[in-house]
Amino acid sequence: MAHTRFRGDAGLTARMTVVMVLLGGLYVSVAAALIAYGFSAVTVLVFATVAGLAQWFFSDKLAMAAMRARVVSPNEAPELHGMIDRLCALADMPKPRVAIADTDVPNAFATGRSPNHSVVCVTTGILRRLDAEELEGVLSHELSHVAHRDVAVMTIAGFLGVVAGLVMRWGLYFGGGRRDAKGAPAFLVIWLGSIVVYAISFLLTRVLSRYRELCADRSGAYLTGKPSALASALMKISGEMARIPSRDLREAQAFNAFFFAPALNAQSVTALFATHPPLERRLEQLSQISADLSRPSA
């Protein structure tokens, strides 16, 4: 076994496992509740499965369409392709398709259900703002998402949220046809239950998403050997990203009004719902990796 400088983060893995187990437990209890009440379970599951499969198979096309991204050939973007070619050869992974979105928002994302069906997309804004080394850091972060199958993991993790969300929104419709012996109260319990399940699974998937981001930072930094370049890219783009409102935050605010005591300040609520960990947390991890790489060899 060759000597390696790669150090796993046992704490991060442990925390992620706890979140996955909690989500799994939630799945089992919801399935049990559905079976126990016999509440239009089939209809709900069919809807949710269709939604889940659609997300699974069309995630790349949906995300690309939402960002108005265009797949580019090696002739159109030789530098970008050259960079990704080399990173994929270093990481021993199949090369994803490469796309560019023509928007000034500095961002990058990776999507697709498996490493063989993935797309890595960057915006023209990020290409303009970052230098070659920083861009490479960002690309290696996105390639780590591809290697870790994050689209698959998050689709599975988010599936329950889709189910609960469907019950919550269309619950009255589903419940309407079943005014039998038990009548409305049983249905009301299910409806309220699904709201609680939705809230819990929403929080858990957000926690999972933040852990996945940290993992991608980590693997990306080890791939290029330059954690500091990724850190400087993060600092460059997050300052500008923060001002751009995203859909997630608006959803989160609606929930904030509904569920949480106003005692929580705005910042900690945002942190609870964020899909990405705070910048300080990411920079701290990257500087730790930088220190590990600089350690003199034994």
Add this chain to the structure above:
Amino acid sequence: MKFFGDVFGRKQPPQANLDNLFAVPSAAITLEVTAGFKPTGLASVCYRQAEGGAFASAQADVQELLDADGGPKVERSTDEFGFTWLLCQRDPAELSELVTEIHAVNSSLEHAGFGPSLLCSLVSFSDAASRRIGLVYLYKQGTFYPFAPTGKTQRDNALELQIRAALADDLRIEPELGRWMAVWGAPGL
């Protein structure tokens, strides 16, 4: 357990695979007989330089080691993608010594814990019409592919496919054509 490594986001950088590099000298004979390409005595190693002092000192050790044999000095250069190339030079007849030198670069970097930083190495050949080709070894895949540049950013795909056919029995040729990465202006070509 690779799958769980992926799912838990613990994907480790893959280590370099060196096993096939020593097949180059015998492949060179085949190449000369079947396609008329002879070694030029130039070979280069390409790796990704990590930040920090540990890598810099490992790199200095490698250069010192390679320069110790009294031959031409090893030349170091950085390409536009930020990858570093070490160019080794030998008498064209001493191909196996050249391959040993390349191997020394790998084992030194690997010893210092930077094995995953190795990208590829390139052994250069030319024919009577002074066409140049590079035999590129991908460390992570453990496979070779021919690279025949004809201009600044053009490559002679027909010649590359011909070389692939000629060497199919001697070397493990990269089956995925998408991995036949262009290395324009690589030192040694």
